[in-house]
Amino acid sequence: MYTCAVSLSNGLAVALFVSLLALVSLGQRRPVAGQSVALLRALLPSWRFFEAPEGYVLLLARAVSSSTEEPFMPALPVAARGVSGWLFSARGNLRTACHDLVDALVSDLAERETTPIQQAEQLVSYRLVQNMVQWQLRAAGRSFDAYQLKLVAVHSHGAEEELLVSPVYPC
Amino acid sequence: MLIDAADALTLAAHLLGGSLLLQTLELLLVRRSFSEQGIWTMAVLRQELVQLPAALRVPCLTLFPYPRFVALLVVQAGLAASLLCFGATPLLLPAAAIALLISMRFRGTYNGGSDAMTLLAALCLAIAACAPAYPLVQRGCLGYLALQTCLSYFLAGIAKLKQPSWRQGAALAQFANQPRYAVPARALALLRRPLVSRAAGYLVMAFECSFPLALLGPRWCLGYLSVALVFHLNNAALFGLNRFLFAWLAAYPALLYVSGHGPL
Numbered sequence: 137m138y139t140c141a142v143s144l145s146n147g148l149a150v151a152l153f154v155s156l157l158a159l160v161s162l163g164q165r166r167p168v169a170g171q172s173v174a175l176l177r178a179l180l181p182s183w184r185f186f187e188a189p190e191g192y193v194l195l196l197a198r199a200v201s202s203s204t205e206e207p208f209m210p211a212l213p214v215a216a217r218g219v220s221g222w223l224f225s226a227r228g229n230l231r232t233a234c235h236d237l238v239d240a241l242v243s244d245l246a247e248r249e250t251t252p253i254q255q256a257e258q259l260v261s262y263r264l265v266q267n268m269v270q271w272q273l274r275a276a277g278r279s280f281d282a283y284q285l286k287l288v289a290v291h292s293h294g295a296e297e298e299l300l301v302s303p304v305y306p307c
Numbered sequence: 308m309l310i311d312a313a314d315a316l317t318l319a320a321h322l323l324g325g326s327l328l329l330q331t332l333e334l335l336l337v338r339r340s341f342s343e344q345g346i347w348t349m350a351v352l353r354q355e356l357v358q359l360p361a362a363l364r365v366p367c368l369t370l371f372p373y374p375r376f377v378a379l380l381v382v383q384a385g386l387a388a389s390l391l392c393f394g395a396t397p398l399l400l401p402a403a404a405i406a407l408l409i410s411m412r413f414r415g416t417y418n419g420g421s422d423a424m425t426l427l428a429a430l431c432l433a434i435a436a437c438a439p440a441y442p443l444v445q446r447g448c449l450g451y452l453a454l455q456t457c458l459s460y461f462l463a464g465i466a467k468l469k470q471p472s473w474r475q476g477a478a479l480a481q482f483a484n485q486p487r488y489a490v491p492a493r494a495l496a497l498l499r500r501p502l503v504s505r506a507a508g509y510l511v512m513a514f515e516c517s518f519p520l521a522l523l524g525p526r527w528c529l530g531y532l533s534v535a536l537v538f539h540l541n542n543a544a545l546f547g548l549n550r551f552l553f554a555w556l557a558a559y560p561a562l563l564y565v566s567g568h569g570p571l
Contacts, residue, residue: 171358178410181423183462189481214489222543226336235487263351271346
């Protein structure tokens with residue numbers, strides 16, 4: 137009797153829940169607004185993962201020294217994943233966080249549609265990406281006096297589009 | 308397999324402790340990245356932290372500078388270890404607060420959805436652990452955590468279903484091709500086969516969209532949780548999303564409880 141009652145109440149709960157889910161999933165997603173809300177966004181998850189694969193943005197950087205000017209290379213090297221990576225991956229997750237920084241910059245730039253480089257340089261996301269480029273160049277053991285960064289959108293059909301080229305920044 | 312509220316709470320707290328410990332140790336290992344010579348420097352972050360309301364600004368500006376933030380991580384590692392050993396205690400409350408501060412130090416999240424699930428589990432379990440004399444509050448917290456866990460799969464599934472690339476079976480291969488995930492070469496070659504990509508994509512959508520059925524009863528729930536475990540293990544191995552595995556694992560006892568007893 138008790139089992140039947142629990143099954144029935146669970147069935148009803150699931151039906152109610154699925155109705156609620158249908159309502160939620162039909163609703164429009166609103167972008168997070170406001171500084172405090174943005175920093176607290178872990179409390180407001182959207183639960184949408186791997187949603188749209190159409191293209192990605194590549195961060196390129198080059199080290200500039202008095203004697204050489206290297207070509208642009210991907211700023212975030214591909215990390216080899218060890219066998220224990222499924223359990224513990226400090227470097228892998230740091231790399232993911234670095235990619236998220238690039239995404240945040242692209243999103244900030246997209247919000248403003250056209251952004252002169254002087255205005256982009258005032259963005260926190262831009263300054264963090266600058267830090268990241270210097271960090272990655274140092275981590276690669278490169279000696280450099282200056283650096284330059286570039287954002288390139290790679291579309292799903294393979295075409296590339298230059299989004300931003302920075303000036304050369306002295307270190 | 309019926310599980311009561313107290314057991315669900317204890318088991319979830321043990322699992323959350325393990326998850327928090329792994330996350331904190333990972334951050335401690337890369338601590339130089341948030342020093343003043345690193346990436347997330349206070350010199351840059353201060354620009355937006357000073358604009359916060361005082362209730363948020365003061366703790367952030369006090370605790371976020373480099374050596375103090377490392378000390379905060381060490382405290383979090385200690386709290387996580389105690390949760391791992393002793394289960395649900397009021398220590399969940401400071402652990403949840405520090406988890407929130409850590410997310411804020413990285414401008415919202417360090418690792419996307421896994422931070423959100425960790426925080427959600429920590430807050431629900433903290434409230435439940437602080438109200439041992441109120442079974443209804445405990446059951447409510449477990450119910451909320453279970454419903455959010457269902458939502459996390461269901462909404463992810465619906466979002467995919469709305470995308471033409473997922474319906475056409477190309478999405479998984481396109482994600483795997485992105486350099487950010489560094490998918491192992493052998494798996495990448497497999498996912499580039501249209502039939503494999505399509506079959507895997509449809510399996511993922513079917514699993515995610517039907518996940519609320521896990522609430523029908525403990526057997527359904529155990530079945531779904533077994534599939535979920537394989538799903539997260541695959542995500543960890545292929546896409547490097549190890550934190551998601553442990554963050555979601557901590558919420559499973561709540562689901563198991565609700566599947567047997569109903570949401571309240």
